[in-house]
Amino acid sequence: MASSSSYSSSPCAACKFLRRKCMPDCVFSPYFPPEETQKFVNVHKVFGASNVSKLLNEVPTYQREDAVNSLAFEAEARLKDPVYGCVGAISVLQRQVIRLQRELDATNANLIRYVYNEMPPRPPPPPPADQQSYGFCYPYQWTDPNEDNEGSNGGNM
């Protein structure tokens, strides 16, 4: 029954899970191939198959894959963190942006002081360990959105 195509005769993950016949015009089939059951289970659990189907029908075909992927991402985040879901990631990122902007402004001010007034600048402090890498990987950074409340906009949801 395994198939490499989303459009095969195997029922898609959605129809398999919902125990219904997968018709050739199934709205889920192109985005939930038979082997991606968990992706559908997550989306169904958080949004409901009916809401996802409605949303897909309102979105142009060329954007449906993006829509499904963003729904799957949100669903996974909500299942991992039922209280904040992916809004926790937004709070973490917002605080990171505010902190980096402040640090950049301070460093620029220091540099400008030297350039225009010829005052020796203080050496910049080393960046904190969590800012040394560009590789921000959001699925692992939102487990505790309250861990750092300084200067946050995250509480105004």
Add this chain to the structure above:
Amino acid sequence: MASSSSYSSSPCAACKFLRRKCMPDCVFSPYFPPEETQKFVNVHKVFGASNVSKLLNEVPTYQREDAVNSLAFEAEARLKDPVYGCVGAISVLQRQVIRLQRELDATNANLIRYVYNEMPPRPPPPPPADQQSYGFCYPYQWTDPNEDNEGSNGGNM
């Protein structure tokens, strides 16, 4: 019928919308007061009342308000942007973090060069207009998550 309390005899926004009797132990009532109909309509449209009720029952009481607010935020984002929802905001913020970190590293390197080698640094460039303020207001920054693809992690959903 207007009431200042979520626990009044007026049906909550959820029960009013679903046309059912609002019981004293209604799970929606504390978080969807009668005057906040739109908040419930959005959450119901995106997640479904039944899924929201299930989620609230799985969350400790003291975290339910945060859970409802994050659901309402996600729902509003999804209704404004059916393709990306609030995942669009995550992409925008991630790119912003990467850009700021690069800019900060470059500025720090410039400063370190001066401090340790006594080479005159180049004056820092003025920050782009969109980075001059700390006041990042996420609801208005995710309308086009594809506007800037440089160095983005946003496509790996």
